[in-house]
Amino acid sequence: MNWDDDTDTGTGAERLVGAAADGEDQAVEAALRPKDLSEFVGQEKVRQQLDLVLRAARQRGATADHVLLSGAPGLGKTTLSMIIAAEMNAPIRITSGPAIQHAGDLAAILSSLQEGEILFLDEIHRMSRPAEEMLYMAMEDFRVDVIVGKGPGATAIPLELPPFTLVGATTRAGLLPPPLRDRFGFTAHMEFYDPGELQRVIHRSAGLLDVEIDTEGAAEIAGRSRGTPRIANRLLRRVRDYAQVRADGRVTREIAAAALGVYEVDGRGLDRLDRAVLEALLKLFGGGPVGLSTLAVAVGEERETVEEVAEPFLVREGLLARTPRGRVATPAAWTHLGLVPPQAGGPGIQGSGQQGLFGA
Numbered sequence: 001m002n003w004d005d006d007t008d009t010g011t012g013a014e015r016l017v018g019a020a021a022d023g024e025d026q027a028v029e030a031a032l033r034p035k036d037l038s039e040f041v042g043q044e045k046v047r048q049q050l051d052l053v054l055r056a057a058r059q060r061g062a063t064a065d066h067v068l069l070s071g072a073p074g075l076g077k078t079t080l081s082m083i084i085a086a087e088m089n090a091p092i093r094i095t096s097g098p099a100i101q102h103a104g105d106l107a108a109i110l111s112s113l114q115e116g117e118i119l120f121l122d123e124i125h126r127m128s129r130p131a132e133e134m135l136y137m138a139m140e141d142f143r144v145d146v147i148v149g150k151g152p153g154a155t156a157i158p159l160e161l162p163p164f165t166l167v168g169a170t171t172r173a174g175l176l177p178p179p180l181r182d183r184f185g186f187t188a189h190m191e192f193y194d195p196g197e198l199q200r201v202i203h204r205s206a207g208l209l210d211v212e213i214d215t216e217g218a219a220e221i222a223g224r225s226r227g228t229p230r231i232a233n234r235l236l237r238r239v240r241d242y243a244q245v246r247a248d249g250r251v252t253r254e255i256a257a258a259a260l261g262v263y264e265v266d267g268r269g270l271d272r273l274d275r276a277v278l279e280a281l282l283k284l285f286g287g288g289p290v291g292l293s294t295l296a297v298a299v300g301e302e303r304e305t306v307e308e309v310a311e312p313f314l315v316r317e318g319l320l321a322r323t324p325r326g327r328v329a330t331p332a333a334w335t336h337l338g339l340v341p342p343q344a345g346g347p348g349i350q351g352s353g354q355q356g357l358f359g360a
């Protein structure tokens, strides 16, 4: 599944409900990051499995196996890598696939690692091919061949590396070549969080930010956070501003709903763009099917913006379907916007696609 829904597009990165980190997130996230596994909310399976992997390595006095974390942006991959380092009492080096374009870049990093160090490689699927091939050997044999010179005179100088743990993170596990995937001893797939878990994230962050919030206030924010802790924390900060300026600083359900209403994030976490796409699909095209380009023109956005920024969440929420004949609204989309779907066999452009697919 493509989770890079809003990492590459300008519009996406600026959205209040975008999952990619913006400048403000980066500044405050460090303060909100859980420091150990017991503080890390949700992802029960991943936590249990990782706890076993790390305990066993500690008992053996060895470095932990390489770990691959896959999942959408903002679900806690960077946080988990830091927790792994803390649990192993090891230093951590953080880099990313796009930053390693030449094998030499990787060799420089690997050769300067300390024994037991955690190397966090974010967006590992975006590393260059030669670097990737160097990584295979480094992961398996803790050795790299550094090529010196060019052409027939080039020689490979073997370089021993200290044992280290690679923590790779990717939003696109399917894009990793099998030889790379197979070299990870443990692969964790991070799921979207349920509203109860997000509520716990929000209460925890509110405590750290010194924000007074009641259970219903946290539930209101959680319901609009698209299953993503990063978004939950960002919405909490906007609600805090509103509570401070327009009320007495306490966050209740009413305050949270009013604040997020100002920012056009609706009760299900859809923002202005998501709603514009749905509204066009329902009101102009009777629920579809309609082609992506036509839909994009109707909302005044680029095709890519509709496809990569708005649609992934609408599909995930079961509000929109991509079919060979075009985009189609589901019955839930009509309900969400408070509209009545056209009757079967009724007049107008409404009809066939939606009814054929969903029998509405």
Ligand SMILES: Nc1ncnc2c1ncn2[C@@H]1O[C@H](COP(=O)(O)OP(=O)(O)OP(=O)(O)O)[C@@H](O)[C@H]1O
Pocket (backbone or CB within 6 Å): 019, 020, 021, 028, 029, 030, 032, 033, 034, 039, 040, 041, 042, 043, 072, 073, 074, 075, 076, 077, 078, 079, 080, 122, 201, 229, 230, 233
């Ligand atoms: N399980 C969790 N419990 C509490 N807070 C969490 C949890 N997961 C993530 N967070 C919070 O969400 C924010 C984003 O998390 P993080 O940076 O680890 O996400 P990520 O998956 O690495 O994102 P990206 O793919 O964009 O790098 C952090 O501030 C972190 O504190």
